[in-house]
Amino acid sequence: MIGRNRGCELTRMFLGVDGGGTRCRMRLADASLKTIAEAQIDAPSNLQVENGDAAFAAIGRLTDLVFARAGLDIGQAANVHACFGMAGARLLKARENFAARPFPFASAMVVDDIDIARAGAHLGADGAVLIIGTGSAGLGLACGKRFQVGGWGFLVGDEMSGAWLGRKLLRRSLRAFEGLEKGSALCDAVMEIFDDDPQKLMEWSFRNPAALADHDPGHSARSYRDRPLVAHARPVDYGAFVPMIFDFLEQGDPVAAELLALEMEQVESYMRWFLHRGIDSIAVVGGLGQRLLPMLEESHPGLVIRPRSSPLNGAVILAAASLDHDNATRQHSSGF
Numbered sequence: 001m002i003g004r005n006r007g008c009e010l011t012r013m014f015l016g017v018d019g020g021g022t023r024c025r026m027r028l029a030d031a032s033l034k035t036i037a038e039a040q041i042d043a044p045s046n047l048q049v050e051n052g053d054a055a056f057a058a059i060g061r062l063t064d065l066v067f068a069r070a071g072l073d074i075g076q077a078a079n080v081h082a083c084f085g086m087a088g089a090r091l092l093k094a095r096e097n098f099a100a101r102p103f104p105f106a107s108a109m110v111v112d113d114i115d116i117a118r119a120g121a122h123l124g125a126d127g128a129v130l131i132i133g134t135g136s137a138g139l140g141l142a143c144g145k146r147f148q149v150g151g152w153g154f155l156v157g158d159e160m161s162g163a164w165l166g167r168k169l170l171r172r173s174l175r176a177f178e179g180l181e182k183g184s185a186l187c188d189a190v191m192e193i194f195d196d197d198p199q200k201l202m203e204w205s206f207r208n209p210a211a212l213a214d215h216d217p218g219h220s221a222r223s224y225r226d227r228p229l230v231a232h233a234r235p236v237d238y239g240a241f242v243p244m245i246f247d248f249l250e251q252g253d254p255v256a257a258e259l260l261a262l263e264m265e266q267v268e269s270y271m272r273w274f275l276h277r278g279i280d281s282i283a284v285v286g287g288l289g290q291r292l293l294p295m296l297e298e299s300h301p302g303l304v305i306r307p308r309s310s311p312l313n314g315a316v317i318l319a320a321a322s323l324d325h326d327n328a329t330r331q332h333s334s335g336f
Helices: 049-070 074-079 092-099 113-121 162-177 185-193 198-206 209-215 235-239 242-249 254-275 287-299 311-334
Strands: 013-019 024-029 035-041 080-086 107-112 127-132 136-142 145-150 282-285
Touching (some): 013 113, 013 311, 024 049, 024 311, 035 049, 049 074, 049 092, 074 080, 080 311, 092 107, 107 113, 107 311, 113 127, 113 136, 113 282, 127 254, 127 287, 136 254, 162 185, 162 198, 162 235, 162 242, 162 254, 162 287, 185 242, 185 254, 242 254, 254 287, 282 287
Parallel strands (some): 080 107, 127 282
Antiparallel strands (some): 127 136, 136 145
16 A cells, blocks of 8 residues: 655665656555555656656656655665666666666666566566567566567567557558559558558658657647658557557458468567477567457467566566665675
8 A cells, every 4th residue: 555654764665667658657665565655757768768868857756756755755765776667778778877877776777668567477476578569579587597589679670569560551551552462441441541642641651740740849830841851650650550450350351360360470479489498478568469468368378378467566576686686696795
């Protein structure tokens, strides 16, 4: 239960952060991992945004907010061991640079956001997680060994992601419109969005209205022609077409069925990758993953599971595990 501590002294606490592309969450827990307080703000916290400055600012705001909600003096941050699971932390240099910032905590470890998703999904135990959302990636842990796959981004990877699947749909619809492949009602519906005009689809792809607004948020009233010449459609823009596949699948649409089969093939390849590494429990998370989960549970009973807790809880678990590891290392080095 979340509650106030009326300024009481807590000698050891753990703090977890789940930092995403548009919002950031933080939870403070006591030594038994019981939640003291938590908060969430809408703020970008991807380490690739503003070289990590945006994420650092978000964590600073949340720290003040969480400690206030807990009724704790901010000075007690010196008793806190933190773990930040951050979007954009796939790159080692980004993690190292962010960990070197002046946080007020006793210790702070920075990990990829998939690490906290995996830890939360399995409550810190062995197992893997597949993130299947706008992007995609996989991470497993077995006998202390870490196995990570994918997560290289929309341009060169993310083969089972919603963005990848949405782009597949647009390409298939365009090819069907030109008579290069067989189409369906789904393809027709996609092209209708662009007034059956491939020129409009093409312009949407490299002068995307939503992407243009992101590039020029302070000048939304400017003429469309006066804005930057190139603002490519973002992964989230392609992913927005995925619900159409499921809608038409219920109507027996053949292209929807074909695209779903392609998606399942990609997911299966990741699952086989983990099985070959001795991992026999795979949690599936992410928006698209939740749509696929019933099918995956049916085809792989006992292998595919639902996550046991949230990524935010996973961050707290990793914060505590990191301290336990550091203590064990120190004891070993001292000869005890």
